[in-house]
Amino acid sequence: MNWHSHSQIFYQSGSFPGSPRYGQPMNKARIEAFSDGIFAFAATLLVLAFVSPEVSHTAAVDSQLVTALLAQWPHLFAYVLSFSVIGMMWHNHHALFRLVTKVDRRAGLANLALMAVTAFIPFATSVLGAYPDTRSSTVLYGLTLTSSAIAFNWLLMHLVNTKSFAAHVNRSTINQTIHAYRVGLSTYVIATFASLVEPLAGLALYILIVGYFLIPRGADTDFVEKSD
Amino acid sequence: MNWHSHSQIFYQSGSFPGSPRYGQPMNKARIEAFSDGIFAFAATLLVLAFVSPEVSHTAAVDSQLVTALLAQWPHLFAYVLSFSVIGMMWHNHHALFRLVTKVDRRAGLANLALMAVTAFIPFATSVLGAYPDTRSSTVLYGLTLTSSAIAFNWLLMHLVNTKSFAAHVNRSTINQTIHAYRVGLSTYVIATFASLVEPLAGLALYILIVGYFLIPRGADTDFVEKSD
Amino acid sequence: MNWHSHSQIFYQSGSFPGSPRYGQPMNKARIEAFSDGIFAFAATLLVLAFVSPEVSHTAAVDSQLVTALLAQWPHLFAYVLSFSVIGMMWHNHHALFRLVTKVDRRAGLANLALMAVTAFIPFATSVLGAYPDTRSSTVLYGLTLTSSAIAFNWLLMHLVNTKSFAAHVNRSTINQTIHAYRVGLSTYVIATFASLVEPLAGLALYILIVGYFLIPRGADTDFVEKSD
Amino acid sequence: MNWHSHSQIFYQSGSFPGSPRYGQPMNKARIEAFSDGIFAFAATLLVLAFVSPEVSHTAAVDSQLVTALLAQWPHLFAYVLSFSVIGMMWHNHHALFRLVTKVDRRAGLANLALMAVTAFIPFATSVLGAYPDTRSSTVLYGLTLTSSAIAFNWLLMHLVNTKSFAAHVNRSTINQTIHAYRVGLSTYVIATFASLVEPLAGLALYILIVGYFLIPRGADTDFVEKSD
Numbered sequence: 015m016n017w018h019s020h021s022q023i024f025y026q027s028g029s030f031p032g033s034p035r036y037g038q039p040m041n042k043a044r045i046e047a048f049s050d051g052i053f054a055f056a057a058t059l060l061v062l063a064f065v066s067p068e069v070s071h072t073a074a075v076d077s078q079l080v081t082a083l084l085a086q087w088p089h090l091f092a093y094v095l096s097f098s099v100i101g102m103m104w105h106n107h108h109a110l111f112r113l114v115t116k117v118d119r120r121a122g123l124a125n126l127a128l129m130a131v132t133a134f135i136p137f138a139t140s141v142l143g144a145y146p147d148t149r150s151s152t153v154l155y156g157l158t159l160t161s162s163a164i165a166f167n168w169l170l171m172h173l174v175n176t177k178s179f180a181a182h183v184n185r186s187t188i189n190q191t192i193h194a195y196r197v198g199l200s201t202y203v204i205a206t207f208a209s210l211v212e213p214l215a216g217l218a219l220y221i222l223i224v225g226y227f228l229i230p231r232g233a234d235t236d237f238v239e240k241s242d
Numbered sequence: 243m244n245w246h247s248h249s250q251i252f253y254q255s256g257s258f259p260g261s262p263r264y265g266q267p268m269n270k271a272r273i274e275a276f277s278d279g280i281f282a283f284a285a286t287l288l289v290l291a292f293v294s295p296e297v298s299h300t301a302a303v304d305s306q307l308v309t310a311l312l313a314q315w316p317h318l319f320a321y322v323l324s325f326s327v328i329g330m331m332w333h334n335h336h337a338l339f340r341l342v343t344k345v346d347r348r349a350g351l352a353n354l355a356l357m358a359v360t361a362f363i364p365f366a367t368s369v370l371g372a373y374p375d376t377r378s379s380t381v382l383y384g385l386t387l388t389s390s391a392i393a394f395n396w397l398l399m400h401l402v403n404t405k406s407f408a409a410h411v412n413r414s415t416i417n418q419t420i421h422a423y424r425v426g427l428s429t430y431v432i433a434t435f436a437s438l439v440e441p442l443a444g445l446a447l448y449i450l451i452v453g454y455f456l457i458p459r460g461a462d463t464d465f466v467e468k469s470d
Numbered sequence: 471m472n473w474h475s476h477s478q479i480f481y482q483s484g485s486f487p488g489s490p491r492y493g494q495p496m497n498k499a500r501i502e503a504f505s506d507g508i509f510a511f512a513a514t515l516l517v518l519a520f521v522s523p524e525v526s527h528t529a530a531v532d533s534q535l536v537t538a539l540l541a542q543w544p545h546l547f548a549y550v551l552s553f554s555v556i557g558m559m560w561h562n563h564h565a566l567f568r569l570v571t572k573v574d575r576r577a578g579l580a581n582l583a584l585m586a587v588t589a590f591i592p593f594a595t596s597v598l599g600a601y602p603d604t605r606s607s608t609v610l611y612g613l614t615l616t617s618s619a620i621a622f623n624w625l626l627m628h629l630v631n632t633k634s635f636a637a638h639v640n641r642s643t644i645n646q647t648i649h650a651y652r653v654g655l656s657t658y659v660i661a662t663f664a665s666l667v668e669p670l671a672g673l674a675l676y677i678l679i680v681g682y683f684l685i686p687r688g689a690d691t692d693f694v695e696k697s698d
Numbered sequence: 699m700n701w702h703s704h705s706q707i708f709y710q711s712g713s714f715p716g717s718p719r720y721g722q723p724m725n726k727a728r729i730e731a732f733s734d735g736i737f738a739f740a741a742t743l744l745v746l747a748f749v750s751p752e753v754s755h756t757a758a759v760d761s762q763l764v765t766a767l768l769a770q771w772p773h774l775f776a777y778v779l780s781f782s783v784i785g786m787m788w789h790n791h792h793a794l795f796r797l798v799t800k801v802d803r804r805a806g807l808a809n810l811a812l813m814a815v816t817a818f819i820p821f822a823t824s825v826l827g828a829y830p831d832t833r834s835s836t837v838l839y840g841l842t843l844t845s846s847a848i849a850f851n852w853l854l855m856h857l858v859n860t861k862s863f864a865a866h867v868n869r870s871t872i873n874q875t876i877h878a879y880r881v882g883l884s885t886y887v888i889a890t891f892a893s894l895v896e897p898l899a900g901l902a903l904y905i906l907i908v909g910y911f912l913i914p915r916g917a918d919t920d921f922v923e924k925s926d
Contacts, residue, residue: 282504289515333578
């Protein structure tokens with residue numbers, strides 16, 4: 015047994031030969047729990063972009079304070095935007111995992127990349143809130159969202175290639191999902207390029223993309239038709 | 243299939259046609275887990291309002307330090323207040339979800355708004371702790387709590403309109419809850435306006451509202467009568 | 471129906487009349503999950519006491535950096551101490567809840583107080599790490615741990631008074647626990663007073679108390695005798 | 699009953715005599731949940747190493763901002779490295795616990811030490827990101843990873859000594875794991891010493907070790923052979 019195989023065992027000790035539990039649903043549940051923790055925690059960390067103002071405790075403290083608080087409106091805007099983005103990603107993540115029955119190591123790697131991008135969102139958001147109309151901040155934000163879409167597509171394509179979907183998920187459902195994920199990625203690429211040309215145009219696109227998702231249309235057909 | 247429908251699939255991939263699991267309790271459990279995470283994280287982040295004092299390491303370090311620590315009492319007050327508020331919101335959130343059997347996308351949106359307000363509480367608290375007697379800080383705090391009550395009412399009304407309650411929940415229970423949620427919202431609106439006139443009056447109201455909930459009255463009738 | 475009763479319903483909507491689920495184990499599971507989140511999060515926040523040194527990027531950057539890092543050893547000491555304390559509290563919390571079958575609102579209030587103290591530990595720790603040998607910092611630390619012991623005793627006494635223990639838990643077990651909790655509280659009170667007289671003596675006591683718990687004695691009798 | 703035995707009960711109230719539930723799987727599930735929380739939180743806290751740049755709002759804001767952002771590339775590198783490390787540790791932790799049926803107090807202590815090291819990673823990472831090529835920062839990083847490997851080995855050896863593995867786990871699997879854990883520890887010790895001699899060599903080793911794990915080789919044999 016050489017160093018290579020030993021080391022492989024070390025780092026993937028989950029694949030011990032003879033372990034009858036390997037690859038069971040628990041695996042999936044654990045990845046979901048880890049991911050849920052990061053989604054919720056990243057969303058909560060967004061608030062750290064706000065800064066408690068430091069104004070002198072004089073007679074005019076109140077007018078100074080109200081000015082300092084109102085000056086943080088771009089942070090509030092970025093906060094609401096990113097909270098919506100993370101909520102949307104969390105929704106998509108669970109919608110995807112609900113259709114899946116097995117998660118192998120490559121899928122775990124793609125998911126880890128997705129988590130790393132998710133946990134980065136609070137930083138991109140604080141820069142966007144501090145400089146809402148600059149090219150650098152809006153492009154950074156766009157690159158972050160584009161990266162999340164790339165990770166989502168990577169994860170999806172791997173799940174498709176390894177036939178990891180539940181038996182009840184038919185081919186047309188999978189094809190629609192693939193198509194939709196690609197449309198999603200393209201949208202973010204376009205919005206990022208738009209930011210490069212005109213920051214406020216990029217910003218408008220980020221809002222539109224999330225808003226499109228967030229506001230259910232029609233008679234909330236999900237609910238009526240599928241008793242969701 | 244046009245862009246619209248593709249994109250819709252992308253963002254609500256949970257509603258894949260043919261998915262037999264859609265709308266099952268797992269959905270509700272996930273939203274609860276996500277919400278529980280945010281309640282717990284937001285409560286824990288409250289401590290970041292305290293600042294470890296920086297005093298010179300001289301002979302008088304101890305007296306300087308004790309002065310600097312005692313000067314943070316308003317932060318301790320705000321900490322206890324907001325921890326109680328978040329505990330109360332967590333209690334109400336679970337009490338509501340316990341009665342519910344299905345959570346559709348609009349309910350998820352209302353819940354996301356509630357979470358965004360919850361995660362904002364640490365900032366409003368740190369401002370309140372830094373400036374406990376100003377109009378700006380107490381109004382900001384009141385607006386935050388009012389927003390949480392609005393989100394709770396939105397969520398409740400949607401659940402009522404979509405008949406999402408469990409079969410055992412009778413109409414009079416629902417009516418009492420609706421009434422109670424409206425009283426709660428009104429209370430926060432009044433406290434916020436009071437802060438606008440006299441900050442300390444608003445502050446007193448915030449304490450009273452939470453204290454009213456926190457201190458069980460009588461012989462803890464919940465326990466005696468309903469074996470809770 | 472007057473304001474009082476409406477409001478009571480609002481804030482304790484869990485006690486809706488007719489709810490057959492009220493007081494069931496789910497309640498307990500939720501409080502445990504909320505508490506676990508705060509224990510884990512508070513423990514992780516301890517690391518924020520360390521400060522990434524800012525030294526000039528000159529030829530001597532390495533010697534400056536190593537000096538600045540080594541100067542933070544009191545923070546490392548406080549970090550290990552508080553991580554152990556939170557681990558111990560987490561252990562005790564679960565050991566207690568494992569014996570309990572119902573959690574009413576007063577128990578929830580006592581638990582919320584315990585959580586507020588737990589979430590405060592990172593601040594007391596960062597002050598202790600910054601000023602490890604002052605009276606103010608060691609007393610603050612002692613007051614924090616004493617508060618946690620008070621909350622634990624409050625919680626325990628309420629559970630005892632409301633007969634919330636599982637049927638298999640016999641009276642002598644409960645009496646031993648009550649006694650042990652009181653000894654624990656007394657120990658922290660003594661250590662806090664010791665800090666007031668001689669900070670380093672208090673510090674030594676904090677270490678001894680946690681060390682006493684952390685290092686299993688004998689042949690790990692838990693394991694041998696009770697196959698834990 | 700003397701002070702000693704009382705106190706022992708206090709701190710290990712889980713070992714109440716007569717408690718029939720003691721040592722059941724719930725115990726293990728709770729330790730896993732606590733550990734999962736810390737893995738996820740520590741990973742998310744990594745983002746705090748990035749600093750939202752403060753540049754003057756003049757005509758040149760964009761070029762200043764892009765410079766300030768690009769200057770943080772070492773933080774991005776350290777972020778990706780540590781996110782991968784924590785992901786790997788999380789994977790190993792679960793792979794190990796999946797094979798285990800009981801967790802006693804000493805195992806809990808070894809696990810607590812592992813968690814303390816895990817929660818420390820964000821600090822070591824922020825120092826590495828700020829000074830990517832110094833001896834102090836790379837050695838600090840190496841010592842942190844070495845400590846995690848020591849804690850993993852301690853935990854494993856205790857589980858082996860107390861025969862805590864499930865019945866289906868055969869001796870050769872355990873021996874391979876022991877060997878692999880020791881190889882892992884040796885690797886980190888070597889990388890730490892390399893950092894002492896040449897920081898960039900150490901850094902390269904940290905990347906290689908994690909990369910070796912992260913990139914599944916061959917046809918992802920886990921999946922093909924064991925339907926993981």
